[in-house]
Amino acid sequence: MSNESRSRKVLAIVAVLIAGGALTFLAMGGIGENLVYYWSPSELKEAGEGARGATVRLGGLVAPGSIERGDDGLALRFAVTDGTETVAVTASTVPPAMFREGIGVVLEGELAGDGTFHTERLMVKHDNEYRAPEEEDGRSMEDLVKSLQLENG
Amino acid sequence: MSTLHPGAAPATTTAATSGAPAPDDPAARSTTSFFATMLTQTLIVLRKDLLLEWRSRSRLVSVVLFGVVTLLLFSFAVGPDVRALREGTAGFLVLALLLSSTLGLAESFRLEQEQDAVEGLLLLPIEPVALFYGKALGNTIFLSLLAPILIPVALVLYSVEPAWSDFLRLFGLWLLTAAGLSAPGTLYSAMTSQLRSQDVLLPLLLFPLVVPVLLGAVKALDLVLTGDAMGQLGSWTIMLLAFNLIYWSLCGIVFPRAIEAS
Amino acid sequence: MSDAVMPEGVIAGGWSYVIAAYSVTAIGLSVYIWSLVSRSRKPGDES
Amino acid sequence: MIERLKWHHFVGLLGLAIVVAGTWIGLFVAPAERHMGDVMRIMYVHVPSAWSALLCFTFVFVAAVASLWTSRKRWDAYMTGGIEVGCVLTALLLVQGSIWARATWGVWWDWDVRLTTSLVMLLLFCGVLALRSFIEEANRRATWSAIAAIVAFVDVPLVYFCVRWWRSLHQIQSSPETVNSAMVLPLRLNAVAFLLIAIWMIAIRARIELARLQAEDAPEPEPLAIEER
Known part of the structure; x- marks a missing residue:
């Protein structure tokens, strides 16, 4: 596997983690108490x-x-x-x-x-x-x- | 057909989905330099878009005019009821931004479509992801440029007088809203710009998706304009931020596949 | 707080709502299934 | 592949049989609720509609990812079936909920998180169907509608969890502990039945779509005279 396609995968995984993290934060971050x-x-x-x-x-x-x-x-x-x-x-x-x-x-x-x-x-x-x-x-x-x-x- | 296909990106290897091994590149770059290249390419796309935008300027002017007309129409719709207008200011502002954004977003890929400006992009080995983030950033900046006109016009039309220190907050929230609209907007305008019925499809796909952003923006702007009794502003801003993160990452993942198919 | 002391707070005569909800569901599903059957009879037609 | 499978008709008939039994028990055997009275019987279609709609869209997500990954027409067809059936169920869900809400809450509609996210879910997936209908080129249609479906799926977990995360007018999910045991049986029966019927409808819809996609692909369209009898 070339470095570039691996880098693309890394990028995608990072993006998925960011999206999942944001969603988890919405759920667990307790901002619901305020909104x-x-x-x-x-x-x-x-x-x-x-x-x-x-x-x-x-x-x-x-x-x-x-x-x-x-x-x-x-x-x-x-x-x-x-x-x-x-x-x-x-x-x-x-x-x-x-x-x-x-x-x-x-x-x-x-x-x-x-x-x-x-x-x-x-x-x-x-x-x-x-x-x-x-x-x-x-x-x-x-x-x-x-x-x-x-x-x- | 494939006007948007970035020339050098191997068609079968997309970050998001394909597991097919890429042909071994002798000049394979390391991960760090890959990200550096990505960043540079994003900035190239952004610079190109802003430059083109600045050369013509007509799109910005017409979208601003459209936004102002929308704000005016809201005051007719609600009638000469100053209190109702004042209470609805945040909502009207966000709706004006949303309606103007469809005009702006719809245009963002039309330039590539109509003129052969895409040739320039094809000559460069631009990563699809970089193309997406460049375009989305460009749209964010474009929509942010509406703020200095639309916010004062709305404040005057609906007779709201926030403190001077609030203007920075208003602009910050506007920026977040514009960003939240731009990421899915860029993805969908890349798809719909090649279809006959773009005018119908773009709002149809975009509006329901950005409901959380709109809701957060209206609430947060309203709290800035009419007072924040419960200290909720921070939470609404965080929600706006969280949905921005979700849209910016998710749309970035799927965008390469979207333009690959175009 | 027993029901004998508080005659209010209970919905009486709710059957009309129930009938409305069940008929909407039944009619909705039947129409959709019927449309599926009529579409599968002539394949190749525009949906 | 799909052509050989006739299992879905058995699934559908089984579902129809169970739904008749479940509805009968729900309407005439199970007790009325202490406060809601007979209105609460709407739950025996409302909750199964919600469950099966959410499962439909979850299946749509899986099918959309598979369709992007493999580029096979079969997944594209399954995805379309899932979206359409999910939209029908969600529309029914909203109408049933509205009727129930009028009786218990006192309003037809309120902008509570559960209701808002459910309506958004319906609009998002209807948008995907609209997108499909406007694209003529098959590969592009498959890819773009899969992408739109994946993006739309972001709303689905929100629909399910929002009542736990945020204060709402809508009650949170019930569990066997919070429901009278005599009410659990019709609820479970109808839930299974709705799921089976949904699978049946998805299978039929997917077959129709697959036939259409293959007809599209055919190099030369067959003379119409053969099919017209």
């Missing part, structure tokens, strides 16, 4: 003023016992939690049928000046548990929070 599709309540609180006025996504669990329906049947108030922080939410939309306490939600909206989050797009996030009706959900609040993938790994 979030939605923010957790803790992250939203941390951002503070910076999050005001822009359209952001907020994700978390609907806090138990927090759901209140307004008189007109449209205004909906509840709180979203990630176990440590909680954000109060008002929604001017009809929630999907699966909306309930303790389920994951992803909300698109804005953080108002008084610290409540207003949303017009309410999405329910189901986790990968599929159970029959008679099965009891033995999972604690922590397990449910974990299913939101708030910490990547």
Whole structure:
């Protein structure tokens, strides 16, 4: 084998390694923690003023016992939690049928000046548990929070 | 047919795939000097392209004009809603770059096609890989030249006023975006420039492929323009960089086979 | 948090969605297979 | 080579039989989900579609590399079959997913990583098919479409792993531990069935393509009168 064709092979292998390395880095480098599709309540609180006025996504669990329906049947108030922080939410939309306490939600909206989050797009996030009706959900609040993938790994 | 075939490269031995042994070259070079030659050849191709570009200059002017018109059209599409325009500035800028890039990229092999400028390349023993990186670098530089016009025009049209120190970041991100578009763009324009339906095919192949680059660019530019509450700028830039590495290496591997078949 | 206390949170009457999804799949696959069969009947034709 | 193989029809019939059984169990025997109710039964076609589509494109990658390496028409034909079947499955996948999403998430579509990368995957491979249709010269078509397919394959691992790497609206992959045991059976049956049907369709499509490629190659086209009856 001539030197030149070997050099070409070396070049190709180096290129494959670079591409594979970049892909691995995307997977393992932990930049996913920062490039979030939605923010957790803790992250939203941390951002503070910076999050005001822009359209952001907020994700978390609907806090138990927090759901209140307004008189007109449209205004909906509840709180979203990630176990440590909680954000109060008002929604001017009809929630999907699966909306309930303790389920994951992803909300698109804005953080108002008084610290409540207003949303017009309410999405329910189901986790990968599929159970029959008679099965009891033995999972604690922590397990449910974990299913939101708030910490990547 | 094979206008782009680099004369001296043995047709059967391509770095990426073929295992066929090359005929033993008496003047076989060592690996180090091979890379040095490669680098020199890349620069030769780049210099030739830039020189040609500079001689005519008409392509640059028309692509810049096209970009400006695109930016103008976005402001009509969104309407006189200053807030919406301001929020969309990053997206409009990246889309203007993307749309202009198809014009620029489509042209990058047409010169070789129409005139017999390829003769010059054929006389030199240019490695296909060097041809690719030279062309891709040329396209990157070409697209970067749009920044000094398009960015200020967009800022004025959409009434955004970033701090002066942000301009360097904006330009850096623009460079990364241009590079991310150029590598797959060069590969695909080498293929499609010889087909009748280049105008349809190049965007059809290129646009879905560069979605990660576009996404990263829009997010990162937006964070620079409207403020970075969560400190995400670094991560988006790294993502942009990572996809650049993937495209630049992967397209470099397959390019020799692509022009071999042309 | 048992289902008796929380009547909401369960999708009732989801069959229409199921029927829609299954029919799309069945029709899609059948049409494609039919196109394959009709194409293999006359080889050499443009696809 | 392909002409002699008739095995694929057995594979296809077996797949059809299993899909009937799996769907029957999934629709009428398996229990409804605790919260999603009957809507969850969409999973028995959605997840098999996803698996088989991803496997199709993985096969496409292998075939594309083999086609570049050996320059044999057979691999080119297999690659085309894989791309086309994969695109059909991905299109079905997106429609099923959209219907399921409307019922559970409350929206038809959202720009979540899983959904975005899947749509990009469909567009990328459709682009390869479009490229093929525009090139007349056989060698060039084989090489270029193989290259485009290899480049497009970059997206496939992203589709599978993105839900683990990044936060998304789409749930991550389920496993037997997270799925009720009565639901696992129809899921597995349909997964096997979809895979067999996909293999069947790829084989038929590859035969058609190979016949076309060989007809292209023929020095003089046979008089049409022979084939017209």
